Amino acid sequence: MFIAKSIKTFGSYLLLMRRVFARPESGRIFMRQTMREIFQLGIDSIPIVLLISFFIGAVICIQMKLNIENAWMPKFVVGYATREIMLLEFSSSIMCLILAGKVGSNITSEIGTMRVTQQIDALEIMGVNSANFLIMPKVTALIAMIPILVIFSIVAGIVGAYAIGFFTGIMTPDDLTCGLQYEFQQWYIWCSIIKAIFFAYIITSVASFYGYTVEGGSIEVGKASTDSVVSCSALILFADIVLTQLLMQ
Amino acid sequence: MIEIQNIHKQFGTQTVLNNISATFEEGQTSLIIGQSGAGKTVLLKCIVGLLDPEKGKVLYDGRNALTFNKKERHLLRREMGMLFQSAALFDSMSVLENVMFPLDMFSTKTYNERLKRARFCLERVNLLDAQDKSPEELSGGMQKRAAIARAIALEPRYLFCDEPNSGLDPKTSLIIDELIHGITKEYNITTIVNTHDMNSVMNIGDHILFLAGGEISWEGNKDDILHTDNKLLNDFLFSSEILRRVAGEK
Ligand SMILES: Nc1ncnc2c1ncn2[C@@H]1O[C@H](COP(=O)(O)OP(=O)(O)OP(=O)(O)O)[C@@H](O)[C@H]1O
């Protein structure tokens, strides 16, 4: 029963995506919508990404200092571990989980409300491909913005680590710098960005799907946005395993 | 001209429309009346293609829209305007942007010409002053008028209105009725209106269909409607004591 339902849902997701990835009727309007979404989904997310990354960077640094460092370990381990955690997991996967909560619920409730107030029907009656008009700009905008968010997150995390060193004096900036630079691999940054691009696609398309297929009224919209956040998060975690396995070999 | 033939629509085991046929002429306001739940909205949605009936044909100038492919459907829809029961204005856009939207999407005109057309449509529904407001700042009647302006922006050949005056006071209702009727005559378009408002029926009913029990129980115009011996229709029309008394005096 559950499996049959999942397959059916996946099928309708694919059918919706087929309508999404069509040529936009008007390039001008597509550009306008995409710009709007870049602000709404991307730029508006920068503060929360910076805030959370800064504090997580700081906290990781403290934790590493307290838990890992001992007499047999070199001093740079703290910086090294902080960098690896931020680069490999936090700035892509965990940040995208946070975005799934912020951006995902926003998308689902916006599109869901348009569905229940017949705005989507109104688009269809005008002869507009509503799936393409509403969803494609969101997917494009978040995919375009996500590398920037990843970089911001990494930088904020590192700044957080320095800040904690500076304010508490638990370690010197030089030790931290040494650790941050130790055996640095550029490929890890690319991994982070590549993973985040997949996650951005998951967040926007899945959240849009939940909103687009709402039936009923405001209660169903609320329920759909909760469901959408749960599904996006689960799919991100699952995709994370697959992508990490593929990219890190 | 729109012709529907033997439309049949059911949800699960509930048959909502049973073998409905009718013709809607150009330059005429056709009204579909009936009790709440009679299937007016479902019929309108079947005609515009938001729902697919199980059986039957919907002919636009002789061509069956139900067999259209996606491209043909989109092209047909660009000739339609629809006013929804809830107005359905885009709430991320101002009133003017709402009216501009179909023009921006499909018109090949320059920006200034599009703006002029949008202003003209807003002028027509007497809303030019509210052009920069957003939909939630408008009253119900103003929203409906803005939605009419949007529906006529691309000079449609077919206009559909689902309960244009539900929830409005009699005077505003009248303004909206006259507007729809006026536009229909002026541009010679095919207009179908769902309503259960008796004032509208008496004002603009060039052609009236009474829907009951999933069938068209009566068809005629506003002059015949008070002299019918159709029992269901009489029950519907004279449900209130006052109306019954007025009709008795006539
Ligand atoms: N999507 C749907 N799924 C199942 N049943 C539906 C659906 N839409 C409408 N119905 C049923 O079809 C019947 C007719 O509904 P419809 O909305 O056409 O009524 P109406 O004549 O427009 O009423 P009102 O004047 O209140 O708007 C109702 O009994 C309703 O329960």
Ligand SMILES: [Mg+2]
């Ligand atoms: Mg209705």
